[in-house]
Amino acid sequence: MDTITSRMDGVLISPIKIIPNENGDVLHGLKASEDAFVSFGEAYFSIVHKDKRKGWKKHTRMTLNLVVPVGEIGFILFDDREGSGTYAKFFEISLSRKNYCRLTVPPGIWMAFYGKGADENILLNIASIPHDPEESINLPLINDHIKYQWQ
Structure with a gap:
């Protein structure tokens, strides 16, 4: 199985x-x-309803492995890692059964996501470490650091 490097340093699409x-199936x-x-570390599911958004979150130690077995979810990543080749860039991808891939997000990248499918949209995260609220940073969807234009 081939892994594809995304347009963001360290992010993989498999x-x-x-x-x-x-x-x-x-x-x-x-x-x-x-x-x-x-x-x-652990595996968990997150549900996001149509047109609802979750984020922004940046993990400092956790690698995320995200899969969407049900519905469709749009992911927005933002790179504020100084020295990164994709510093200050956004990367967007939608995952679903039609685009059945795993999105691997290393520590240090901001992420938000939103429901695109009509019914429940479910993601599975196979995380590299157990949940630790001390190792992540959260920002509101609208903030002064991440200048994303929500539709």
């Missing part, structure tokens, strides 16, 4: 398999043998 089955998430695997 096409992952859907194995069709007449009784219900099997949707891959992450294997320990893949380049995107750093370590395992």
Whole structure:
């Protein structure tokens, strides 16, 4: 399976398999043998309703591995890592069953996301470390640091 480097330093997009089955498909998430695997801390689901937004959040130690098995979710990433080749740049991608990929986000990148699908939109995060509220930073969607133009 090929991993694609995104237009943002350190962010990976990995096409992952859907194995069709007449009784219900099997949707891959992450294997320990893949380049995107750093370590395992925990896995959790997050639901976002249509046109609702969550973010901005930046993890200082956690690597995110995001998969959208249900619905469609738009992700916006912002790079404020000084010295990065994509400093002050945005990267956007939508994930769904039609674009079934894993988005790997290293520590230090801001992320927000929003529901695009009509019903529930569910993401799975296979995180490299267990949740620790001390290792992340949050900002409101509208703030003076990230100048994103919400539609």
